Amino acid sequence: MIRQEYKEAVCAETLACYREKLFAGTSGNLSYYDRTEGLIYITPGSYPYELMTPDDIMVITPDGTVKDGTHKPSSEWRLHAEIYKSMDSVCSVVHTHSPYATSFAVNNIGIPVILIEMVPFLGGDVPVAPFALPGTDEVGIYAVKAMTKDGRNACLMANHGVCAVGGSLQQAHIRATYVEDAATIYSHALSNGFPVVLMSEEMIQAMKKH
Numbered sequence: 167m168i169r170q171e172y173k174e175a176v177c178a179e180t181l182a183c184y185r186e187k188l189f190a191g192t193s194g195n196l197s198y199y200d201r202t203e204g205l206i207y208i209t210p211g212s213y214p215y216e217l218m219t220p221d222d223i224m225v226i227t228p229d230g231t232v233k234d235g236t237h238k239p240s241s242e243w244r245l246h247a248e249i250y251k252s253m254d255s256v257c258s259v260v261h262t263h264s265p266y267a268t269s270f271a272v273n274n275i276g277i278p279v280i281l282i283e284m285v286p287f288l289g290g291d292v293p294v295a296p297f298a299l300p301g302t303d304e305v306g307i308y309a310v311k312a313m314t315k316d317g318r319n320a321c322l323m324a325n326h327g328v329c330a331v332g333g334s335l336q337q338a339h340i341r342a343t344y345v346e347d348a349a350t351i352y353s354h355a356l357s358n359g360f361p362v363v364l365m366s367e368e369m370i371q372a373m374k375k376h
């Protein structure tokens with residue numbers, strides 16, 4: 167069954183990301199996965215955020231079959247579908263081209279643990295997934311690999327952007343916000359000195375157990 171409240175929730179979270187400038191132009195995309203029904207509620211492709219209403223949210227199956235909606239689903243729907251197939255606890259994906267984080271993605275530089283909140287929110291540092299052509303299965307395959315290797319909740323996508331996941335729309339959104347926040351601070355810190363990395367991988371894993 168297609169649920170109007172999920173369309174409303176995806177639209178509201180999308181517009182919140184847009185207001186926060188995590189999305190620019192028509193870039194970025196966001197989805198929610200109803201695991202009970204096997205349906206992905208996802209933003210439409212190349213559609214202006216200023217005009218977006220809940221009825222513009224597309225409903226697709228993980229193989230890309232459109233179940234509801236009058237647009238095309240986001241061109242990155244395969245990224246979302248791959249994550250839902252591979253990461254059982256994830257029910258929402260936020261993909262942004264937020265500028266500070268994407269500038270590190272362009273340099274293929276991950277963001278080390280420079281702030282303690284990166285551990286609870288992001289699961290540690292923000293790794294970089296290798297480049298893949300936008301819209302291909304590889305975008306998702308590489309992002310999943312980068313995030314699941316050491317239990318992270320977000321990654322950079324080389325020369326492309328950011329991917330953040332969560333058990334809820336709000337959780338994926340706040341993680342995307344924290345990626346941009348950490349990237350902004352790291353960028354400023356690099357410009358005025360030599361940032362101190364807080365933790366080794368062993369310390370991160372030990373902290374996550376407590």
Ligand SMILES: [Zn+2]
Pocket residue numbers: 193194242261262263300326327
């Ligand atoms: Zn993108």
